[in-house]
Amino acid sequence: xxxxxxxxxxxxxxxxxxxxxxxxxxxxxxxxxxxxxxxxxxxxxxxxxxxxxxxxxxxxxxxxxxxxxxxxxxxxxxxxxxxxxxxxxxxxxxxxxxxxxxxxxxxxxxxxxxxxxxxxxxxxxxxxxxxxxxxxxxxxxxxxxxxxxxxxxxxxxxxxxxxxxxxxxxxxxxxxxxxxxxxxxxxxxxxxxxxxxxxxxxxxxxxxxxxxxxxxxxxxxxxxxxxxxxxxxxxxxxxxxxxxxxxxxxxxxxxxxxxxxxxxxxxxxxxxxxxxxxxxxxxxxxxxxxxxxxxxxxxxxxxxxxxxxxxxxxxxxxxxxxxxxxxxxxxxxxxxxxxxxxxxxx
Amino acid sequence: xxxxxxxxxxxxxxxxxxxxxxxxxxxxxxxxxxxxxxxxxxxxxxxxxxxxxxxxxxxxxxxxxxxxxxxxxxxxxxxxxxxxxxxxxxxxxxxxxxxxxxxxxxxxxxxxxxxxxxxxxxxxxxxxxxxxxxxxxxxxxxxxxxxxxxxxxxxxxxxxxxxxxxxxxxxxxxxxxxxxxxxxxxxxxxxxxxxxxxxxxxxxxxxxxxxxxxxxxxxxxxxxxxxxxxxxxxxxxxxxxxxxxxxxxxxxxxxxxxxxxxxxxxxxxxxxxxxxxxxxxxxxxxxxxxxxxxxxxxxxxxxxxxxxxxxxxxxxxxxxxxxxxxxxxxxxxxxxxxxxxxxxx
Numbered sequence: 078x079x080x081x082x083x084x085x086x087x088x089x090x091x092x093x094x095x096x097x098x099x100x101x102x103x104x105x106x107x108x109x110x111x112x113x114x115x116x117x118x119x120x121x122x123x124x125x126x127x128x129x130x131x132x133x134x135x136x137x138x139x140x141x142x143x144x145x146x147x148x149x150x151x152x153x154x155x156x157x158x159x160x161x162x163x164x165x166x167x168x169x170x171x172x173x174x175x176x177x178x179x180x181x182x183x184x185x186x187x188x189x190x191x192x193x194x195x196x197x198x199x200x201x202x203x204x205x206x207x208x209x210x211x212x213x214x215x216x217x218x219x220x221x222x223x224x225x226x227x228x229x230x231x232x233x234x235x236x237x238x239x240x241x242x243x244x245x246x247x248x249x250x251x252x253x254x255x256x257x258x259x260x261x262x263x264x265x266x267x268x269x270x271x272x273x274x275x276x277x278x279x280x281x282x283x284x285x286x287x288x289x290x291x292x293x294x295x296x297x298x299x300x301x302x303x304x305x306x307x308x309x310x311x312x313x314x315x316x317x318x319x320x321x322x323x324x325x326x327x328x329x330x331x332x333x334x335x336x337x338x339x340x341x342x343x344x345x346x347x348x349x350x351x352x353x354x355x356x357x358x359x360x361x362x363x364x365x366x367x368x369x370x371x372x373x374x375x376x377x378x379x380x381x382x383x384x385x386x387x388x389x390x391x392x393x394x395x396x397x398x399x400x401x402x403x404x405x406x407x408x409x410x411x412x413x414x415x416x417x418x419x420x421x422x423x
Numbered sequence: 424x425x426x427x428x429x430x431x432x433x434x435x436x437x438x439x440x441x442x443x444x445x446x447x448x449x450x451x452x453x454x455x456x457x458x459x460x461x462x463x464x465x466x467x468x469x470x471x472x473x474x475x476x477x478x479x480x481x482x483x484x485x486x487x488x489x490x491x492x493x494x495x496x497x498x499x500x501x502x503x504x505x506x507x508x509x510x511x512x513x514x515x516x517x518x519x520x521x522x523x524x525x526x527x528x529x530x531x532x533x534x535x536x537x538x539x540x541x542x543x544x545x546x547x548x549x550x551x552x553x554x555x556x557x558x559x560x561x562x563x564x565x566x567x568x569x570x571x572x573x574x575x576x577x578x579x580x581x582x583x584x585x586x587x588x589x590x591x592x593x594x595x596x597x598x599x600x601x602x603x604x605x606x607x608x609x610x611x612x613x614x615x616x617x618x619x620x621x622x623x624x625x626x627x628x629x630x631x632x633x634x635x636x637x638x639x640x641x642x643x644x645x646x647x648x649x650x651x652x653x654x655x656x657x658x659x660x661x662x663x664x665x666x667x668x669x670x671x672x673x674x675x676x677x678x679x680x681x682x683x684x685x686x687x688x689x690x691x692x693x694x695x696x697x698x699x700x701x702x703x704x705x706x707x708x709x710x711x712x713x714x715x716x717x718x719x720x721x722x723x724x725x726x727x728x729x730x731x732x733x734x735x736x737x738x739x740x741x742x743x744x745x746x747x748x749x750x751x752x753x754x755x756x757x758x759x760x761x762x763x764x765x766x767x768x
């Protein structure tokens with residue numbers, strides 16, 4: 078019956094919303110749990126401080142448009158967007174369990190079981206197949222961008238850096254810009270040689286699979302520059318820890334298929350969706366029972382993690398030199414506004 | 424259940440695809456709103472045909488499109504008024520069909536057939552399509568689709584020229600302030616393309632419509648909406664300070680009322696706006712042939728201006744050095760103007 082009811086109209090005035098606690102933070106944006114007063118519905122609102130965005134607002138416009146125009150059950154959609162003095166408000170569905178990164182940090186520090194991973198990744202892959210068929214590259218696939226709601230539904234979020242391949246030129250041109258978070262970044266993206274395409278997301282997807290299996294991404298304890306070099310020089314990472322023996326052969330297969338350095342040899346998202354690994358996928362209810370059970374409210378978890386982080390940085394103040402300090406902090410948080418100076422690398 | 428041999432076969436050649444699209448779009452008229460089921464079916468048919476068109480134009484991710492077929496399809500779509508149908512039926516189509524349409528539109532317009540862009544030419548002889556797309560910014564449901572299609576058209580100077588000079592152009596001054604950020608910012612991006620893509624076209628337009636245009640533009644620059652002020656100021660720098668518009672710029676910097684607007688923006692509470700305003704303000708001051716009125720204003724306000732400028736800093740690296748240098752020059756120039764005799768203030 079929901080199908081027949083008219084589309085809900087979310088108001089375009091900030092006075093119609095009450096902001097509650099913080100549930101997420103980025104470089105120039107904060108995400109709040111909030112109430113849409115006239116509809117009596119809990120939502121998440123991303124508040125972007127436009128004054129902190131130095132350049133023109135094209136990037137932001139694209140992010141918002143992508144969120145409005147894409148329509149898939151596994152993608153986080155925006156209900157609406159409007160400005161309130163100097164900030165931009167993007168109203169979205171509230172994903173009560175938060176991101177997989179947050180869930181792991183607070184309750185599953187060593188990663189999830191295989192059925193949960195298959196269920197989560199299946200959702201992500203369906204979202205990627207949809208994005209790719211519409212000409213978008215996500216460019217920032219990672220556990221921190223996989224959100225789960227209280228009913229166990231999985232949605233891929235954050236199009237802050239997603240690019241449209243169709244925006245300039247008509248066919249599937251490669252992009253030549255450098256965005257993403259280094260641990261999850263495909264070698265061809267780092268090299269910036271030939272531009273890259275959809276296949277960069279498949280690499281990040283493979284890294285995300287490892288992240289969900291281990292509780293952290295490979296190389297995540299190294300500084301960004303080192304990650305860049307290791308990704309380019311070392312053999313691709315895989316499920317080769319001692320305790321990875323618990324995982325099935327098909328899981329190892331899918332990870333290995335994604336983490337091939339030559340992008341041409343990686344499968345498409347559409348093809349991967351049909352991989353036998355996803356026979357391990359379970360229902361939303363399964364996610365609720367196995368990984369969401371007993372989690373405390375998102376706002377509390379977010380506050381705790383923020384505190385932990387602050388303590389960590391206070392302790393390690395002298396470890397990180399002044400120059401690298403800020404970017405190092407952002408890096409560890411998994412924030413993706415990276416500007417590398419590649420000349421330094423060569 | 425129907426048997427497969429009763430179904431019409433899937434269109435294969437560009438002619439067949441164009442015909443199938445026209446037929447299925449025309450069929451939408453015959454269905455009345457009351458016949459929900461029939462309409463749904465007709466829409467499904469359109470969607471299916473769009474999928475086939477899209478596949479022919481951009482490939483399916485695995486195979487590359489056949490260029491000969493692409494150019495033939497472009498030709499067929501013009502021949503049978505298919506392009507006009509696409510635009511006019513857009514509002515009643517479903518969500519995914521609209522997106523397919525936008526995607527195909529972009530490929531079709533760029534398609535050359537025998538050295539001419541036949542689809543762009545078609546739009547050129549059916550200008551009402553452009554008006555239709557512009558006005559659609561008022562329809563939230565299709566605004567973003569139409570915006571993308573418009574920007575594809577604006578790549579052609581002749582089409583951009585038509586929109587600039589059409590009656591619907593003034594609507595942009597309203598659209599860029601719509602409450603929906605996604606729609607307003609899309610309208611702004613089209614507005615920006617119109618004013619920056621084709622230097623000569625823009626320069627001719629501004630010359631012919633100087634007063635009307637800058638009257639309206641002043642409203643954007645002084646809008647209570649932060650985003651409007653910031654974006655319109657940045658855009659002003661983008662077109663006013665470009666070489667083909669130098670005569671417009673020379674005219675602009677003689678006018679006291681525009682100087683006043685820039686001085687207001689120099690005092691804005693946003694630093695981004697202050698800095699952008701400085702880059703236009705400096706041209707007023709640096710002008711060797713400042714009219715008397717401009718000098719008077721500068722002299723009258725020189726203390727406040729000097730203080731304001733001294734507190735203003737761009738704040739990063741090389742840009743900062745150049746900014747500081749320019750600032751010093753401008754402060755000096757204001758000082759000089761103030762010491763001029765006979766200003767009568």
